[in-house]
Amino acid sequence: MLYLLLIVTLVFTLFNYKLVKKDLLHPSFIFSFMFFIYTFMCVINKKYFAITLHLPTVLVITIGLGIFTFFAARGEQTTGSTIVEKENTLKKIIIPNAVVFTLIVIQIITIFSFIIYLTDISMSYDKTSRSLSEMISLFDTMTKFWIPTFEKLNVAVPMFYRIGNPISTAGSYIILYVMVHNYVINKKINVLHVISVLLLCVLIILNGSRSPLFRVITMAFVIYFILSYKTGQIEIGNRKNLLKVVWLGVGVVLLFIIMLFAMGRSDKIGNLGSYLFIYAGAPIVNLDTWIMNNTPRLFGGHASIIGEQTFRTLYTYIAKLLHMPHLVHGTIDAFTYSSNGIEIGNVYTMYYKYIYDFGYIGVIILTAILAWYYIGTYKKIKKSSVIGRFSLRLFIYAYLFNDLIMSTFSARFYETVFDAPFIKLMIIVIFVKVFYFDHNKLKVWLNKPIRIEKFSEESYE
Known part of the structure; x- marks a missing residue:
């Protein structure tokens, strides 16, 4: 099943690469590519960690890839070419x-x-x-x-x-x-x-x-x-872009290794291969282990309240504001071991919490929301003018892009958007956009004298 998943993720990656016309930043390509990388890491470490996967895990990941590909295909049918900004x-x-x-x-x-x-x-x-x-x-x-x-x-x-x-x-x-x-x-x-x-x-x-x-x-x-x-x-489609992405990835890995010293974790360097696998590969193994030990249902999960783990950061914030501690539930991210007894971390891909809270149906619904936001927003950014101003849509998308990449790691998207720091960040950013970057728009709204022709209709967002 491990090699089957490798083939499935590779096929989806190549298909999406072709589907989105070699656009390396397209969400469906990124999503497929990250699952391919994680699966490839599992193949490399198959013997050392005695890795075996099972059909339910392969089906869950395949369904997720299919959902992103479906939204990408729909987007390509309605999306025109990327708007190239005029010099002025x-x-x-x-x-x-x-x-x-x-x-x-x-x-x-x-x-x-x-x-x-x-x-x-x-x-x-x-x-x-x-x-x-x-x-x-x-x-x-x-x-x-x-x-x-x-x-x-x-x-x-x-x-x-x-x-x-x-x-x-x-x-x-x-x-x-x-x-x-x-x-x-x-x-x-x-x-x-x-x-x-x-x-x-x-x-x-x-x-x-x-x-x-x-x-x-x-x-x-x-x-x-x-x-x-x-x-x-x-x-878009230039091979030089691919090389830039590869070198960026190498640079990020080296940077994070160096940071282990700054954060007092230099002891991890001794077993670097295993340490990297825990972050890139092990989540798929952990998901498989949990699924096989818990036999999830199609509808309904183990949560005591709706979205207990998927929306945990939201419940925690509400509990703090309204003094309702009963809304806070402990994390289910327990440390897990490989089948031969090696500790391989406490993350299980984003699907873990979806299935825990809602059953297998959660995979379809929550992944569809994810694909709808990222692919839909990316399409709007490509079709609108963003150069001559501070684009709130591009700011939020770029900020949340990391959560798309980390979907293979955990349910980062929902953890981020419902977290208190992100909510505070958005309040401040929107305030600055409205009262500083768009102050002239306020004058328009207040019917004060201003040369309205300075702003195109596309600049409103």
């Missing part, structure tokens, strides 16, 4: 340096406040003095696996961090968008923009999680390639 729309997005400098100051204050927080946690835990990397590792472990212990410490979050974190995070993501947007136009980068983005990366590393850093990379990559496509600087 190639305008820089201007943010005064004073504003960027103020944001940088807020970011620095936020970073130092969080370091103080890490120190307080370390001292409250066992009164032991630790290096910064050790404190990062302790914080990451406690917030992921020792949650009751972490809650008992009851260490107060510094006020500067509580206020500064959402502002600095949203601000730096906006700066990232503007930096890439302007670079596509004039091939120049503002040094202050680079500093702001780097400080965002520092704050991410301090939190002990690498996934948000991966999001920064994929977001910049998607914005650059989409805007380059739309300005005619990059041609």
Whole structure:
């Protein structure tokens, strides 16, 4: 069955590559390609981890690939060619340096406040003095696996961090968008923009999680390639694009290995092959193990409330706001072992939580929503003008693109869109778009004198 799945994922990958006319950023190609890579990693490690798959797992993954391919085929029937922006729309997005400098100051204050927080946690835990990397590792472990212990410490979050974190995070993501947007136009980068983005990366590393850093990379990559496509600087289907993607992937892997040292996890380097398999391959094996041990039904899952695990971040946020602790349920992401007794992590692809909450029918419904959003939004971006302004649609799509890639890992899309940090991010970004980037539109709405002809109908979004 393992080799059957390899053939299935390869066929879907090649078919989608042809279907979307060699568009490497098309969601259906990305989705198929990632499952092929994970399956290929399982084949490579078949003997070491004694991997065997079963028919239900192959069918689940095949159905998901089929759903994305179906939406892609429908999109190709209705999608015209990508709009290439006219020269007079190639305008820089201007943010005064004073504003960027103020944001940088807020970011620095936020970073130092969080370091103080890490120190307080370390001292409250066992009164032991630790290096910064050790404190990062302790914080990451406690917030992921020792949650009751972490809650008992009851260490107060510094006020500067509580206020500064959402502002600095949203601000730096906006700066990232503007930096890439302007670079596509004039091939120049503002040094202050680079500093702001780097400080965002520092704050991410301090939190002990690498996934948000991966999001920064994929977001910049998607914005650059989409805007380059739309300005005619990059041609869809060009083989050079494939090489750029390959080199980017190699660079990301090397970066994440280096980050193991910064986060106090250098002990993982000794068994690097197994460590990489846990992140790229093992989720499929874990899904298969769970399915075979639980024999899910077609309709109905094991959840005590609707979408208990799929929408867990939403329930957690509501519980915090409304003081309803009964809405919070523990994670089902238990550590799993291969059939020959080797620990292979606690992630099971996105399908695990879909099936747990809703049964096999959840695979169809929730994957269809995923395909509808990504493919539909990508089609709209290709058909609309985005160069001369800050596009909220492109910003959100580029931000969530990482969750499409990570669908082979876990149900990241639903975890992200219903999570408190994302909701706060969207509130701030929309506020900045309306009251700064689109301030002239407000004047139109308020019937104040303005030259309306400056704005095309396409610019409204």
